Amino acid sequence: MKVQEVIRRVAEGETEAFETIVQQYQQKIYMFCYFMLGHRQEAEDAAQEVFFKAYRSLSNYNHESEDMFLAWLYRIASNYCNTLLKRKKKGQLLLLLFRSIRDEQSAEQAYAEQEDHRLDWLQGMTAEEKEILALRVIEDKPFDEISVILDISSATVRKRFQRIRLKLKNNKEQWEGTIYEQRFESQ
Amino acid sequence: MNNDSKVNELIQGMKEVRIGEVDVSGKVMQQVRNYQYRNKVPQQRRSYGVKLIWTLAGALLLITTATVSAATYFNVNWNGVSVKIEPPDTTVDAFLDHSQQPYTQQLETALANAEEVWKKVTTEEAALHYSFLPLKAADPEYSLETSYGVVPQERDYRVKSADEWWLGGLYEIYSWKGHVIVVRQNLDGEMTRTLQDPHATMSLTFNEGPWESIDMTGDSLAMYLPGQLENLLVVKHATVDRKVVTLELRADIAKEQLVRLAELYVNTD
Numbered sequence: 001m002k003v004q005e006v007i008r009r010v011a012e013g014e015t016e017a018f019e020t021i022v023q024q025y026q027q028k029i030y031m032f033c034y035f036m037l038g039h040r041q042e043a044e045d046a047a048q049e050v051f052f053k054a055y056r057s058l059s060n061y062n063h064e065s066e067d068m069f070l071a072w073l074y075r076i077a078s079n080y081c082n083t084l085l086k087r088k089k090k091g092q093l094l095l096l097l098f099r100s101i102r103d104e105q106s107a108e109q110a111y112a113e114q115e116d117h118r119l120d121w122l123q124g125m126t127a128e129e130k131e132i133l134a135l136r137v138i139e140d141k142p143f144d145e146i147s148v149i150l151d152i153s154s155a156t157v158r159k160r161f162q163r164i165r166l167k168l169k170n171n172k173e174q175w176e177g178t179i180y181e182q183r184f185e186s187q
Numbered sequence: 188m189n190n191d192s193k194v195n196e197l198i199q200g201m202k203e204v205r206i207g208e209v210d211v212s213g214k215v216m217q218q219v220r221n222y223q224y225r226n227k228v229p230q231q232r233r234s235y236g237v238k239l240i241w242t243l244a245g246a247l248l249l250i251t252t253a254t255v256s257a258a259t260y261f262n263v264n265w266n267g268v269s270v271k272i273e274p275p276d277t278t279v280d281a282f283l284d285h286s287q288q289p290y291t292q293q294l295e296t297a298l299a300n301a302e303e304v305w306k307k308v309t310t311e312e313a314a315l316h317y318s319f320l321p322l323k324a325a326d327p328e329y330s331l332e333t334s335y336g337v338v339p340q341e342r343d344y345r346v347k348s349a350d351e352w353w354l355g356g357l358y359e360i361y362s363w364k365g366h367v368i369v370v371r372q373n374l375d376g377e378m379t380r381t382l383q384d385p386h387a388t389m390s391l392t393f394n395e396g397p398w399e400s401i402d403m404t405g406d407s408l409a410m411y412l413p414g415q416l417e418n419l420l421v422v423k424h425a426t427v428d429r430k431v432v433t434l435e436l437r438a439d440i441a442k443e444q445l446v447r448l449a450e451l452y453v454n455t456d
Contacts, residue, residue, distance in 0.1 A: 015220065019215075023212050026211055035201060040207075133198065137202055161194075
């Protein structure tokens with residue numbers, strides 16, 4: 001079913017038609033939220049909230065194209081994840097006081113965290129930089145086309161891309177340094 | 188290793204992460220059903236766009252075309268527009284303004300965070316963007332501290348989500364007895380069209396807040412919404428050239444004072 005058709009049906013009171021939209025786009029939005037937040041459960045909760053927000057704003061969406069609809073969902077997801085990240089940053093200091101909570105993670109969580117170490121390089125990226133990378137991976141489109149999804153100029157995307165390159169260089173050096181230090185300690 | 192290959196390596200790493208399948212459709216639909224039930228969202232409703240809506244504290248101003256089914260405790264016809272106030276859901280306090288910052292600060296933050304979308308311009312420049320004659324209030328009691336316009340970087344810009352503020356309009360910031368009053372005005376395109384077209388119909392519903400209708404002159408419709416920090420007065424004014432201008436006045440002052448300043452504006456038309 002086409003998005004416009006679903007929107008029309010929802011507007012006419014057929015609420016359940018919205019489920020089609022959720023099922024169609026949930027995996028992409030979940031992945032996007034995961035790359036933004038770096039945590040599976042948080043990403044799942046965020047994806048849920050993104051679709052609920054989309055539902056409440058559905059009457060404001062008036063583009064014809066399906067691609068534009070996905071771009072619109074990404075914008076909602078991006079705004080929501082940005083808000084969460086800002087809140088998270090504020091709460092980091094408080095979290096340090098309750099460090100023992102981290103020790104109580106399940107084996108599944110521990111495995112997931114181990115798995116996600118390959119995303120350590122994402123640390124230090126701003127939300128705007130993360131969203132470019134996330135869309136590059138999920139949509140598999142060049143950076144220029146990502147500017148269309150994000151509704152920003154390609155010059156801005158290029159600028160952000162340059163910052164990513166620079167940060168990755170620094171992050172990698174830091175990361176390699178950390179590995180070396182850990183190996184040294186284990187000897 | 189050059190920087191591009193590091194980017195490629197990271198992207199490859201991201202692609203290889205096994206995130207797994209997720210199904211949030213059940214939870215989302217449950218949330219949607221609860222929302223429908225709680226808000227009694229009317230059937231056959233069509234919004235003309237959130238761009239004229241300032242989503243202050245979840246207070247929603249919904250412009251609709253068809254009859255609403257939810258209970259209303261205010262219903263009046265104003266210049267061909269059916270205007271209603273829906274009773275707020277008293278079991279939730281979502282409509283209350285919980286912001287701990289005055290509106291001027293919220294506005295500055297919102298503008299700073301949306302530099303790619305909005306730009307501040309002089310009132311003269313803004314006049315080139317907006318097709319209406321701004322209303323003016325002239326009273327030495329209210330000292331005009333600053334005035335400016337906010338226009339979108341792209342002329343046809345539309346907001347992307349309900350959380351995004353539509354910042355466009357003409358702003359005038361006054362000081363009055365130690366209080367700061369912010370007045371924003373904008374052309375209400377949909378109401379203007381309805382006013383000018385005898386066959387057009389529309390309705391305007393104020394909901395999700397304890398809105399109160401305020402008696403003003405025959406050419407103005409005014410609604411008041413109290414907040415925890417500041418109060419809001421929304422005025423729809425039909426000008427002599429048959430356009431509808433929306434005035435939004437916000438300050439931590441009494442309703443009567445907001446109404447008084449609003450009357451200064453509409454009486455100069």
